[in-house]
Amino acid sequence: MKKLLFIFLATLSTIANAQNTIPKSATEIAPLLIGEKIPDITLKTAENAVVKLSDLFKKKKTVLVFYRGGWCPYCNAHLQALAEAEKQILDLGYQIIAISPDAPENLKITEEKDKIKYTLLSDSKGELIKAVGIAYEAPENYKSVINVHSKGDNTSLLPVPSVFVLNPESDILFEYIAPDFKHRITTDLLVSVLTNLK
Numbered sequence: 191m192k193k194l195l196f197i198f199l200a201t202l203s204t205i206a207n208a209q210n211t212i213p214k215s216a217t218e219i220a221p222l223l224i225g226e227k228i229p230d231i232t233l234k235t236a237e238n239a240v241v242k243l244s245d246l247f248k249k250k251k252t253v254l255v256f257y258r259g260g261w262c263p264y265c266n267a268h269l270q271a272l273a274e275a276e277k278q279i280l281d282l283g284y285q286i287i288a289i290s291p292d293a294p295e296n297l298k299i300t301e302e303k304d305k306i307k308y309t310l311l312s313d314s315k316g317e318l319i320k321a322v323g324i325a326y327e328a329p330e331n332y333k334s335v336i337n338v339h340s341k342g343d344n345t346s347l348l349p350v351p352s353v354f355v356l357n358p359e360s361d362i363l364f365e366y367i368a369p370d371f372k373h374r375i376t377t378d379l380l381v382s383v384l385t386n387l388k
Contacts, residue, residue, distance in 0.1 A: 213326040216350045216369035221323040227360045228254065229321040233289065233311040236297035241311065243318075244360060246287060251363075251387075252356040253279060253380070255288040256324060256349040258371060259339050260300035265290070265351065268374040269304045275377035276308055282384045284355075289313050291349070293341035314343035324350045324367065353380065355387060363387055 213219050222228070230244040246252070255272065257265035272279075272286055279286060286308035292300065297310040319325040328336055328348040337345045353375050355364040364383050366375040 212320070212347065216326050216348075216371070219324050219326055219350055219367075219369070221350075221352065221365065221367055222362060224362050224365060226362055228354065228356060228362065229318065230360065231313075231318045231321060233313055233318065234294045235312075236294055236301055236310050238294040246285075246309070247356055247360045248358045249285065251284045251358060252354075253284050253286045253384070254354040254356055255286065256319060256322070256352045256354075257288055257290045258348055258351060259290045259292045259336070260296055260303070261335055261339055262371070264372055264374065266300070266304055268351070269300065269306060271374075271377045272308070273304060273306050275381060278377075278381050279384060282381070282388060284384055285309070287311060289318060289349075291316060291319070291336060291344045291347065292339045293343065295341070296339050313349075314340040316344050316347040316349075319347065319349040322352075322354075324352050326350060355383065 230242060232240055232242050235241055269288060276286060289311045291314055292312055293314050294312045297312055301310060313319055316325055325347045328346055332348060333346055350367055350369055351371050351374060352367045354362050357363055368374060
């Protein structure tokens with residue numbers, strides 16, 4: 191009986207450790223799936239105000255974007271494309287919320303540089319990207335950049351660039367996850383998806 195109990199506890203411990211292990215590469219992530227809920231976590235705005243995700247999501251359907259940071263040219267191009275399509279997205283009844291590991295003051299810089307009016311949020315400690323299952327261990331050459339842009343809160347995690355479409359209850363209706371950070375969903379495809387989800 192003791193042996194069985196030991197095996198059971200050892201198995202539980204292994205499972206718990208596996209769930210807490212951060213993948214070594216972007217292709218090894220295990221993201222939440224369509225039908226699951228985005229966890230209700232508290233993040234910070236560009237103005238350093240604390241916001242609860244569920245409070246933002248319940249206002250209207252959401253296009254939730256995860257990007258690597260304002261230092262990433264591919265992310266900036268994607269954020270700018272979303273800004274250009276924002277009116278179409280708003281007209282379809284959605285809001286845009288984009289999240290990165292950048293500290294709030296760096297979100298401000300991105301807002302101004304990319305002429306963004308939609309909401310940017312800081313997940314500088316990586317809590318949300320871990321909970322959503324899109325965090326992975328950053329390559330060595332990125333770690334100092336992440337550290338600087340998160341103001342020391344994050345020294346090793348990056349999100350795989352992702353777009354989730356949510357209903358007001360935080361349920362995932364659609365997702366686009368790109369382990370190759372150079373590839374992003376086009377705004378035409380996104381608008382088509384949003385139109386079909388109406």
